Amino acid sequence: MNFNTVSDGTQIFFKDWGKGKPVVFSHGWPVNADCWDPQMLFLLQRGYRIIAHDRRGHGRSSQPSEGHNMDTYADDLAALLDKLDVKDATLIGHSTGGGEVTRYVGRHGTRRVSKVVLIGAVVPLMAQTADNPNGVPMAVYDGIRKNTAQHRSDFLKQLAVPVYGFNRPYAKVSQGLIDSLWAAAMMGAINAEYECIKALSETDFAEDLKKFDVPTLFIQGDDDQIVPLELSSMVASKLVKNSTLKVYPGAPHGLPQTMPDEVNAEILNFLET
Template structure:
């Protein structure tokens, strides 16, 4: 399998297909680069080079017990882009991956980056605090921790319902999409997944967003039950200078899988624009 070895000895698995301008995909928790299947195949057909990695502790990368934090995720991404020699890259991040992209740009700058896209992304801060009253209370994330620790397999099966909006009246449920999510999740390491809950919920990306100096598209479904739009996209779009905000009425958190026919053309238009 194609991997890079980071400075702390972690093996990061990645897929690197095609030729042309590179598009780098950062996935959500607790998934893998396979979550971008519908986008990678589409952009390959449009003449782009597509790269997706499995975050440390996720998918086929090393099941790390340490380094499961946003700074290290961003550093891993910087090592990957450096070792692959990527220039003029478009970075697309979903959910936790959106935080990874924001921290990568805030921490390493945009020298290698042409554009950025944050989809259903966790920035600027998911946790409710005095300074962030619209966030979610710590009890929500403690519940996720309990679900992972007590019965990860069952918790991962059930969370697919709100993730894809399949708990809504009249929703057309795809058991294949649900099983694909579960399979990706169970490939990763429980320690890394447990630690990542703190990383995606308690990391404040405000200063990272302010540093982004490349054209940025922020995409979010307004029925996102995992990362509510009010405390995420609506705030991030004001912090990133010149950001474009695209809101999808009625779409869920996992909109890239449920509605690729909507998301992919919008991504292509932004990249070409």
């Protein structure tokens, strides 16, 4: 397996397939790079170089006690792109991974980046604050923290249902997707997943978004029960110059897995235009 050792000694697992123009994926909470399998295989078969990593404390990466914040996540990504000398890349982030990509651009710029895709991303700010009164109440995130700390296994299986919209009457439930989210999440360190909740909910990305200077595509479902559309892509896309917002009616938070054909086609079209 491939690992990149960053400055604090943490080993970041990564996949690096193909030899074409690079596309780099950042995954959501609390899973790992395997959640991108439908997109990675699709683009690999079309001649792209595909790179994806497991965030520190998640998946196959090592499990440090520190560094579970957006600045460090972004720096870990930067270290990987530097190691691989990636150039002219498209960065794609889902949910928490969208925050990671956004903070990467804010901290490291776009010298290695030509395009960005943010899917159901936790930007610009999820949590309710005095300056963000319409945000998600902190009690919601406190509940996620409590359930992660005390009932992680059961909670993850329950969480998968709204992530994929399987609680809707029109949904075709996939037990395989529920099981895969649970299995990937249980690979991660509980401390990393617990602390990441603060990072994904309380980090303000507004200033990072204003630094974007490459074409950016926002993708989200209007039935996202995890990252509300009206708090995220609808706001964030207005902060990014040269951005496009694509909203899928009825689609859930986990739309890269529930509707891969549509998402893959959307990404490919963006890459090739």
